[in-house]
Amino acid sequence: MNRAFSRKKDKTWMHTPEALSKHYIPYNAKFLGSTEVEQPKGTEVVRDAVRKLKFARHIKKSEGQKIPKVELQISIYGVKILEPKTKEVQHNCQLHRISFCADDKTDKRIFTFICKDSESNKHLCYVFDSEKCAEEITLTIGQAFDLAYRKFLESGGKDVETRKQIAGLQKRIQDLETENMELKNKVQDLENQLRITQVSTSPAGSVAPRSPSTDVFDMIPFSPVSDQCSVPTRNGTQPPPVPSRSTEIKRDLFGAEPFDPFNCGAGDFPPDIQSKLDEMQEGFKMGLTLEGTVFCLDPLDSRC
Secondary structure, eight states, rough: OOOOGGTTTTTOOOSHHHHHSSSSSSEEEEEEEEEEEESSSSSSHHHHHHHHHHHHHHHHHHTTTOOOOEEEEEEEEEEEEEOOTTEEEEEOOOOOGEEEEEEEHHHHHHTEEEEOOOOTTOOOEEEEEOOHHHHEEEEHHHHHHHHHHHHHHHHHHHHHHHHHHHHHHHHHHHHHHHHHHHHHHHHHHHHHHHHHHHHHTTOOOOOOSSSSSOOTTTTOOTTSSOOOOOOOOOOOOSSOOOOOOOOOOOTEEEEEEOOTTTTTOOGGOOOHHHHHHHHHHHHHHOOOOEEEEEOOOOSSOOOO
16 A cells, blocks of 8 residues: 655554544534545645635635635544534545545645545545644544555455455366367267278278268268258167257357356446445555645745
8 A cells, every 4th residue: 555654654643443443533624625636646736726725715715705614524434524513414535535635734724635536536635724733634534544444455355255266166167168178079089980980890882971971879970161961860779869069159068158257247246346346445555645745825836
């Protein structure tokens, strides 16, 4: 997991795992808004987003509009943004969709995170103004991400084991298909040998086979260069005839269509669950980067 803790190597987590696993940690903040960004990570990416939203905030403030207050609820299930009084959920950001989280080292109030929108799949940068606890909030999000990732690995172990079992079954089916093809070829070789033996042991003057000829099993021998003719079978003392082999390309020795183990149907896993697992695996694999940076509008060239 690609997490950047270089600035916070001497920091410890802010809360107990139980607090984030069984409950949630609430924080009050002002919500400057969200804006679309091109990349899921990067200091410059969030810096430009914060500048943009700060500028919009100054305009709204000059028009008499107040910055809305929100309540953040952070747990291993995500970061919820609620209206403080009604508790109405305005945004629900799942942790595996959050890829970058940063706080402003020069302004203890500002922090931000980038989250991939669940509907549009666009990367949105959320910017907040808190009361001197921006760093604590970013660390709390980082801790929640870490716990959620561990929980995903533990609960996802069953799914991984199921995948291994299915892969083993698919390999077994492939081996059976190969064995089936080998047996089919052996049967063909035996038929050819029996036909040659029958011809070589025929009395003199009757060497030429009847047209169309049949083999020892009363079957019309397979000819790769000529079409099979349908003729009545003759009665005799030969063994009972074996079922005719299908000459269709997509059917096996038993008349069934061969199964391709690498093209399993959609019913192996429910599509909604499978897509959710794949999405979570991809998100957690990308990791969460925690970083402290400078968002101040002046000076623009300040460094971390």
